[in-house]
Amino acid sequence: MNDVTELVEVTYGLDRQTVPQPMWRRRLRQAIHFFSYHLILKRRRTRVTRAAGFRLMIRPTVFHPRWFITSQFFASFIGRLDLNGKRVADIGTGSGILALAAIRAGALHVTAVDINPSAALTAAENARTNGHGDRFVAVCSNLLSALAPVAVFDVIISSPPSFPGEPRDIADRAWHAGPNYRDVAPLFDQARERLAPGGRVYFLVSSDSDLDLFSALIVRARFQARAVAERSIVIESLIIYELEAL
Numbered sequence: 001m002n003d004v005t006e007l008v009e010v011t012y013g014l015d016r017q018t019v020p021q022p023m024w025r026r027r028l029r030q031a032i033h034f035f036s037y038h039l040i041l042k043r044r045r046t047r048v049t050r051a052a053g054f055r056l057m058i059r060p061t062v063f064h065p066r067w068f069i070t071s072q073f074f075a076s077f078i079g080r081l082d083l084n085g086k087r088v089a090d091i092g093t094g095s096g097i098l099a100l101a102a103i104r105a106g107a108l109h110v111t112a113v114d115i116n117p118s119a120a121l122t123a124a125e126n127a128r129t130n131g132h133g134d135r136f137v138a139v140c141s142n143l144l145s146a147l148a149p150v151a152v153f154d155v156i157i158s159s160p161p162s163f164p165g166e167p168r169d170i171a172d173r174a175w176h177a178g179p180n181y182r183d184v185a186p187l188f189d190q191a192r193e194r195l196a197p198g199g200r201v202y203f204l205v206s207s208d209s210d211l212d213l214f215s216a217l218i219v220r221a222r223f224q225a226r227a228v229a230e231r232s233i234v235i236e237s238l239i240i241y242e243l244e245a246l
């Protein structure tokens with residue numbers, strides 16, 4: 001893909017700041033959310049799709065990995081990691097696409113969590129039908145709160161909801177993270193507690209997310225951040241950061 005840039009800068013927070021959103025951008029974002037919510041997130045039927053080389057069943061309310069570009073971008077990045085023998089957690093797994101990409105990249109075992117019970121169920125079914133059920137467990141959990149705070153993961157991956165605001169319902173929790181990112185703010189502290197020595201966190205944000213807030217949360221959790229991949233999609237950029245414990 002020629003619109004993907006590999007990056008190598010090291011910073012202590014994120015290497016960029018929140019971009020003020022003019023009114024026209026806020027209106028455009030609202031319009032995109034309106035159509036995404038009504039046509040994709042809130043759909044009533046189970047769909048079957050192919051994404052990142054997997055055949056995936058997508059139950060109602062579960063984030064659709066083909067219509068939203070973040071999933072395949074992140075899955076393709078994970079495909080370039082060497083995860084041989086690694087214990088991986090996927091926070092906010094949705095269809096399980098990133099967890100499956102981690103298993104394909106060699107992961108010994110993946111624990112996939114989602115706040116949406118339909119997503120946890122969908123991810124488990126997709127792991128089984130793609131032949132990876134033996135290295136996979138799905139848990140319905142608010143971030144990692146259902147898992148003991150012990151350092152058992154070598155790699156933690158997450159593509160959290162990108163935008164602040166009260167979610168309308170469980171489907172909308174894939175898009176809206178609550179006022180001031182309330183629902184995902186503990187992610188970095190929780191990841192730090194559960195990361196084995198030498199472990200890494202990979203997470204995806206939009207350039208339109210509140211990057212100042214994410215920076216503060218990352219610094220508070222005593223991580224250093226490195227932007228490792230970026231893809232521009234006209235109105236915003238998708239950025240993947242690698243976090244390493246300080």
Ligand SMILES: C[S@@+](CC[C@H](N)C(=O)[O-])C[C@H]1O[C@@H](n2cnc3c(N)ncnc32)[C@H](O)[C@@H]1O
Pocket residue numbers: 063064065070071074091092093094095096097098113114115116119141142143144159160161162170173174175183184
């Ligand atoms: C942007 S979607 C990403 C889904 C999937 N990882 C992918 O890349 O296709 C964000 C996911 O995070 C889940 N989520 C939101 N808040 C959460 C929380 N507090 N704990 C666990 N999962 C959460 C949503 O239900 C949704 O499935």
